[in-house]
Amino acid sequence: MTEPRLRIAVQKSGRLADRSGELISGAGLRIIKGANELLYRIENQPIDLLRVRDDDIPTFVADGVAELGIVGYNVLAEHFPDRDLESMIVQRLGFGSCTLKVAVPNDVDYTGPQWLEGKRIATSYPNILGKWLKDHGVTAEIVEMRGAVEVAPRMKIAHAICDLVSTGATLEANGMKATDLVLKSEAVLIKAPHAPAPELAHTYDMLLRRFDGVTASTGAKYVMMNAPRVHLDEIIRMIPGADAPTIMQLAGREDTVAVHAVCQENVFWETLDKLKAAGASAILVLPIEKMMK
Ligand code: ATP
Numbered sequence: 001m002t003e004p005r006l007r008i009a010v011q012k013s014g015r016l017a018d019r020s021g022e023l024i025s026g027a028g029l030r031i032i033k034g035a036n037e038l039l040y041r042i043e044n045q046p047i048d049l050l051r052v053r054d055d056d057i058p059t060f061v062a063d064g065v066a067e068l069g070i071v072g073y074n075v076l077a078e079h080f081p082d083r084d085l086e087s088m089i090v091q092r093l094g095f096g097s098c099t100l101k102v103a104v105p106n107d108v109d110y111t112g113p114q115w116l117e118g119k120r121i122a123t124s125y126p127n128i129l130g131k132w133l134k135d136h137g138v139t140a141e142i143v144e145m146r147g148a149v150e151v152a153p154r155m156k157i158a159h160a161i162c163d164l165v166s167t168g169a170t171l172e173a174n175g176m177k178a179t180d181l182v183l184k185s186e187a188v189l190i191k192a193p194h195a196p197a198p199e200l201a202h203t204y205d206m207l208l209r210r211f212d213g214v215t216a217s218t219g220a221k222y223v224m225m226n227a228p229r230v231h232l233d234e235i236i237r238m239i240p241g242a243d244a245p246t247i248m249q250l251a252g253r254e255d256t257v258a259v260h261a262v263c264q265e266n267v268f269w270e271t272l273d274k275l276k277a278a279g280a281s282a283i284l285v286l287p288i289e290k291m292m293k
């Protein structure tokens, strides 16, 4: 009998593929590319990667074909407009951020959702858009398109579009401007509704802990400095996202202490300048490779 293996559904290629791979490697899983493009094996754990189109990931995970999956919140919300998504989501992953927005041709004087009343809107996200229109009391015709949504107004297929926007460059190139925000998205880790097979429970729990650790340590920093006691409270308040820093007495320096803190966010030069101005010295900012909460 073959040993049972956990499956993680990931995007085979595209905008989420690289970062999904980094998350998996960051969790200590060694990926071996197999002859089979659909299934890659993890060498050091009983885990396989199911490499598919992102649109297939919500269904595979909901049906239990894969125990876990990494997919854009936008794709999940479009697939399951009536489900409780929070019960599927294990954690938000902090990458693949994008926004779904309404966009109209530049010459339109867009006055808000009401402008869309009775109009035609092209989108690849008919469910999400339909809900948003309903929430705003607008009745409009939704034209579903699989791709190239941005050309719809020029082709006279639609008056407006609802599409993913990051920089706005694509819209600009097509003579359009973004207006209302419909949905904010980022990649999410999702789980199947049923618990994994008992033999895999240990691997599953370990994996979730490690994914959480990788996400938490991304951008997190370890900050060390010397601080005069008289300004200690002020200095601690300046350290971004620091929770209960460690304070240590310096040998032979009654008036100065060492402060060590884990910052949950990146530390910018501006913060260092302020710390310095408040009397901190010998400030060190170190990257954190791994963290387990
Ligand atoms: P597939 O071949 O897997 O179906 P796709 O073409 O549907 O891929 P991609 O363009 O690779 O999808 O985008 C995957 C996900 O990346 C999107 O669903 C979204 O969550 C996220 N994303 C992040 N930034 C952007 C962006 N600027 N435009 C589109 N998607 C983005």
Ligand code: ZN
Pocket (backbone or CB within 6 Å): 053, 054, 055
């Ligand atoms: Zn897709």
